[in-house]
Amino acid sequence: MQKLAECVELGKINKTxxxxxxxxxxNGADELTKEALETGLSADQVLAALVEGMGIIGxxxxxxxxxxxxxxxxxxxxxxxxxxxKPYFSSxxxxxxxxxxxxxxxxxxxxxxxxxxxxxxxxxGWEVIDLGADVKSDKFIETIEKHPDCxxxxxxxxxxxxxxxxxxxxxIKAKYPDKAIIVGGAPLxxxxxDKIGASGYSSNPQGAxxxxxxxxx
Ligand code: B1M
Numbered sequence: 001m002q003k004l005a006e007c008v009e010l011g012k013i014n015k016t017x018x019x020x021x022x023x024x025x026x027n028g029a030d031e032l033t034k035e036a037l038e039t040g041l042s043a044d045q046v047l048a049a050l051v052e053g054m055g056i057i058g059x060x061x062x063x064x065x066x067x068x069x070x071x072x073x074x075x076x077x078x079x080x081x082x083x084x085x086k087p088y089f090s091s092x093x094x095x096x097x098x099x100x101x102x103x104x105x106x107x108x109x110x111x112x113x114x115x116x117x118x119x120x121x122x123x124x125g126w127e128v129i130d131l132g133a134d135v136k137s138d139k140f141i142e143t144i145e146k147h148p149d150c151x152x153x154x155x156x157x158x159x160x161x162x163x164x165x166x167x168x169x170x171x172i173k174a175k176y177p178d179k180a181i182i183v184g185g186a187p188l189x190x191x192x193x194d195k196i197g198a199s200g201y202s203s204n205p206q207g208a209x210x211x212x213x214x215x216x217x
């Protein structure tokens with residue numbers, strides 16, 4: 001698992017990827033994830049290693065030891081690994097508890113955490129409409145118009161885009177005052193969620209599932 005965390009940290013996507021040069025020809029996050037799952041490790045154990053690698057590269061970025069391209073390569077390695085995890089998280093048996101519309105708010109390109117939430121909610125029996133990253137209020141509103149009973153999920157990873165999240169909540173609520181909107185993302189808190197008038201906050205995908213199930217009961 002340490003090797004897998006290292007692949008994410010260093011941005012080693014797969015065996016054929018040339019970056020980083022010191023790992024040329026070695027297996028990357030893609031192959032190691034597949035192997036780990038085949039040898040019986042749980043999806044949660046594998047995910048923990050991936051998140052550990054992300055945490056390390058994030059800390060190095062904070063310390064000025066690596067740059068944006070390094071974070072980008074780490075994200076690519078993690079996304080390659082997540083392709084193998086998807087079936088484990090999104091294999092819900094009972095389909096269609098309702099529709100969950102999720103997106104990362106405008107100005108914010110971080111989508112890995114949002115993707116994990118989407119997969120987990122799907123696995124818990126919801127139909128998920130994933131609007132992607134950098135999503136403006138209009139797009140959410142347009143989707144709500146088509147699916148009036150949906151629950152909305154907003155993600156933000158930057159302190160600077162938390163304000164945009166507030167805008168999205170306000171603009172949705174202006175048209176749909178009772179719309180259930182849950183929020184999450186590393187810099188958020190329950191206090192912030194309360195302040196912007198969201199229906200609920202969760203720091204993790206499992207909590208998001210519990211929240212949306214409660215909101216539609
Ligand atoms: Co960026 N980045 N980044 N980055 N990046 C962070 C977030 C940062 C903390 C790094 C650091 O400084 N240590 C920092 C933010 C600082 C701050 O605002 N406080 C930062 C910065 C500064 C930036 C740029 C501004 C850098 C620059 O250009 N100078 C820039 C901004 C671009 C933009 O968005 N406009 C930028 C760019 C990028 C990349 C594009 C290179 C890349 C993202 C690629 C992608 O996502 N496709 C990237 C990455 C990879 C990171 C780090 C390293 C990893 C993020 C991640 O994927 N984590 C990150 C540092 C870190 O997190 N350690 C960092 C793993 C993921 C599983 O966790 O996303 O937290 P997370 O999701 C969790 C929970 O938060 C929760 O569940 C998930 C699973 O547990 N959750 C929800 C998330 N959404 C939820 C929604 C819910 C419920 C729970 O309900 C709806």
